[in-house]
Amino acid sequence: MVHIHFTLLDQMQAVKTEPLGQNCAVLFLLHFRRMAPQRLGQHFLSDADWREQIARAIGVSPHSTLRLPSVDSGPAQDESYCWIEVGAGHGEMTEHLASTGAAVYAIELDALLITRLQRLAKKFPNLTVVPGDVLETDLAALAASRRIRLCGNLPYYITSPILHHFFTFADQIDEIHIVIQEQVALRLTAKPQTKQYGYLSVATQLYSRPEFVLRIPRNAFSPPPEVGSALVTLRLPGDRAKLALRDEAAFLEFVKSCFSQKRKTLVNNLRSLASPDDVRGILAGQNLRPDARAEQLTVAQFAALYASLSAAS
Numbered sequence: 198m199v200h201i202h203f204t205l206l207d208q209m210q211a212v213k214t215e216p217l218g219q220n221c222a223v224l225f226l227l228h229f230r231r232m233a234p235q236r237l238g239q240h241f242l243s244d245a246d247w248r249e250q251i252a253r254a255i256g257v258s259p260h261s262t263l264r265l266p267s268v269d270s271g272p273a274q275d276e277s278y279c280w281i282e283v284g285a286g287h288g289e290m291t292e293h294l295a296s297t298g299a300a301v302y303a304i305e306l307d308a309l310l311i312t313r314l315q316r317l318a319k320k321f322p323n324l325t326v327v328p329g330d331v332l333e334t335d336l337a338a339l340a341a342s343r344r345i346r347l348c349g350n351l352p353y354y355i356t357s358p359i360l361h362h363f364f365t366f367a368d369q370i371d372e373i374h375i376v377i378q379e380q381v382a383l384r385l386t387a388k389p390q391t392k393q394y395g396y397l398s399v400a401t402q403l404y405s406r407p408e409f410v411l412r413i414p415r416n417a418f419s420p421p422p423e424v425g426s427a428l429v430t431l432r433l434p435g436d437r438a439k440l441a442l443r444d445e446a447a448f449l450e451f452v453k454s455c456f457s458q459k460r461k462t463l464v465n466n467l468r469s470l471a472s473p474d475d476v477r478g479i480l481a482g483q484n485l486r487p488d489a490r491a492e493q494l495t496v497a498q499f500a501a502l503y504a505s506l507s508a509a510s
Contacts, residue, residue, distance in 0.1 A: 239307070240426075242289045242350055242376065243419035251428055252293040254410050255348065255374040276300075278371065279340050283331045283349030283359065286310055288317045290348060295321035299346075302339050304331050331359060336366045345369050350376040353422065357381075357397060364404045370433050373405065379425035382409055386429065394492045396456045400449055402496050403440075405431035436496040442503075451503045455491040462488050463502075471506050479505040 242248055252258035257280075280294045285303035287310060294301045295317075303318075304327045305311050311328050318324040327334065332355075336345060347370060351359055356377050363373055377385075380393075385401045386409045387393035401407050411428040415421040442448050457466050463480065464473045464487065471479075477487045483501055485494070494502070 240418040240422045241286050244417040247417040257293045257297050278344040280346050288314055295324045302327050306330055332362050337369050344371050347373040353378040367404045373431040376428050379427045382427035382429045389495050396453050399452050402435050403437050405433050405435040407431050440500045448503050
């Protein structure tokens with residue numbers, strides 16, 4: 198006789214046991230799991246202890262040292278702000294957010310995960326499931342007139358496009374809490390004259406004040422990612438509040454040009470925009486060496502260099 202045992206789990210996977218011996222019945226153990234498509238790059242935060250640590254760090258746990266009024270007073274609705282969660286997954290962090298009583302919009306692309314989140318929404322009337330791609334979602338329209346707090350376990354391969362999408366709504370966002378690849382987290386928070394400092398550092402610090410909060414081990418996720426992860430908090434506004442930039446998109450394109458070949462000097466990287474002599478003169482006016490490189494400049498120095506070159510052209 199052949200015995201077949203079916204176990205319904207959370208992700209789609211089949212495991213077949215080896216025969217137990219010549220005289221033993223063959224046993225097949227099939228584990229059926231609904232797995233989110235790997236093309237989405239999802240690694241779910243499956244460890245409850247780490248979820249609690251993150252919840253405490255971002256102020257949505259009753260045990261947080263950073264306590265929000267709605268956490269302290271129970272599930273009463275707070276209409277002044279809302280949470281927007283990106284890549285809500287199985288709802289690993291969604292329940293923590295919804296328990297604060299604030300409105301929560303959980304954005305998820307995967308249809309199977311959306312079904313599970315909709316079941317969770319029956320428990321929390323302040324939770325709205327938003328099917329779709331965050332890159333095509335109007336966050337301001339979702340929040341209406343409320344301030345925005347963003348939270349997400351971001352797919353590592355599209356972290357930069359998602360951040361740039363967030364920054365287009367910077368005037369309405371107060372905080373961004375994201376779990377991302379550790380190396381990217383180090384780039385977001387890097388200071389000038391360090392190895393990690395680059396275009397993404399400048400773009401992030403233009404819009405926010407980033408903080409590296411927690412390193413998260415690979416085994417906190419299912420499936421485990423191949424790289425380390427970290428929680429980063431971005432508090433808005435960033436340096437842009439002190440700068441008079443008329444065209445932020447054009448400024449960021451300029452910063453990209455400055456970093457186009459990181460080992461080369463600004464004089465070389467900006468040849469397509471200005472003559473070497475003009476660039477050297479502007480650098481001298483900012484008390485910068487003629488052989489200065491992009492990784493040596495602060496956001497404010499980039500803004501001053503951009504303004505001077507724009508005026509000269």
